[in-house]
Amino acid sequence: MIPGSDSNRTNPDREDHVSDVGTKARKARQSTAFEKAARAGHVVSGGAHLLIGYLVLLMAFGAGGASADQSGALARVASQPGGEIALWIGAIAFAALALWRIVEGISADPGDSVSDQLDERGKPLATAVVYVALAWSALSFAMGSGQSSGEQNAGISARLMESTAGTIVLAIAGLVIAGVGVYHVHKGATKGFADDLKKNPGKPAEILGVTGYVAKGLVLAGTGILVVTAAATSDPSKATGIDGAVTTLGSWPFGQVLLVLAGLGLGAYGAYCFVLARHARM
Template sequence: MTDHTPADAVRGATDSEWFERLARAGHVVSGLLHLLIAYIVARLAFGDPGNADQSGALGLFASTPGGRTALWIAVVAFVAMALWRVAEVILGPHPADPAPDDDDGWLDRAKAGALAVVYLAFAWSAAQFALGHGQSSGRQNAGLSARLMGSAPGKVLLVVVGLVIIAVGAYHVYKGVTRSFFDDLKIDENDAVKVTGIVGYTAKGLVLAGAGLLVIVAVATVDPSKATGIDGAVKTVAGWPAGQVLLVVAALGLAAYGIYCLVMARYARM
């Protein structure tokens, strides 16, 4: 009688065509959310109100006919993607489509674990909006930051969080300019994918780095209203002399990232 380990069970799950399809749907939903965020940023450039983050995009979803049904579909897709990332923590990167040069070290597994948490957070947020309880991410971030600023350990934690977000942003920029995102795809060099990947990863990285920097500034100035995430970073840029132009550029970059996510849905190595 053959003994089956938990890893064997996980590998069997990743061999499931339906599991892979549901996980790929997570890329589709992520792409649509980034396209909506890009739309909100473009509107902000011309003076229209909105929350330029995940909560703003989910709010737009919820306000459209059939939007709440779409949000429940998004919840399922995000949970499936989170579970796929958990499988990568256990088995290593790209368990259904491995390559000889895949790095199976702790760093790739740590990244997969972090992404699992991110996708579960996306699923939770989508579920809240589907239930009609959605709230602005920026407002929640500012409220949490205000509570943490009440103590020295809380301030240290916020600075660490800001530095981590800056590091994640820098990694996105690195991945874009070095074109290493092609390692995640089944296709080789492709001009259209190359442009969307470089522009998209660089734009998202810069926005994330800006959000992380604002967290540190919020601690230094004891102003939690600055620690509002991507929405805060975008609205800070809006107040600059060339803010309108920069917001339009940011919108185009985030739209490129959204398109790249849609490419991932079809061509990602899973």
């Protein structure tokens, strides 16, 4: 290829297109209705985590039954009068928050460094994937086709373990989940979550943030470790998600105490989500 030829030059039409997409994304974020819909996603997430915390507490006192995870919380909502309507609303709110994060990532102007790109674009887009999954789960339960997360995770793990490459992918996934958990613990312990807020909401909210992020991080880290263990031992039954992590926690010495702490911690994270709904930078 000849240096300086048209083939080596930046395509101005492509640059204009990218710039236009970014401009439209920034305009979309100025919509008050869009912002309120996205904030509703935090409210729904808060309710879900409060319910998961409650299910963990039930497990601690031997009154469990439903999975102590996202699917268990959604199944509990679906079983109540008006539950399907609530799940439809929840699915829409999660989808709105996912879309907001996508728009946030697209409209960001982080500069040229890799760390800035990951922070300003990578984090919102990764978070969007989580909310898309939550929206899909809520929608599935609203339509009566929801399944236990533990059963789904174990099934997927079993299929991946049918090959060496799949086992490696599963192990990497476990390490990523554990890494996300460690990130949550660090964010809570260092009060890094304050950067997500428009202003300081006060000491009670700070306590909820520290407690909630650390608790959720520890549960996620435990979940990731179980996935890695499942891959290492070729036992897909260990890769059952958050429910499997808290069940394992309950089998340890002083397991009941640990489950109570986990339930209260996840509940604190749920309460903090209501703080996010009001004070998060959007």
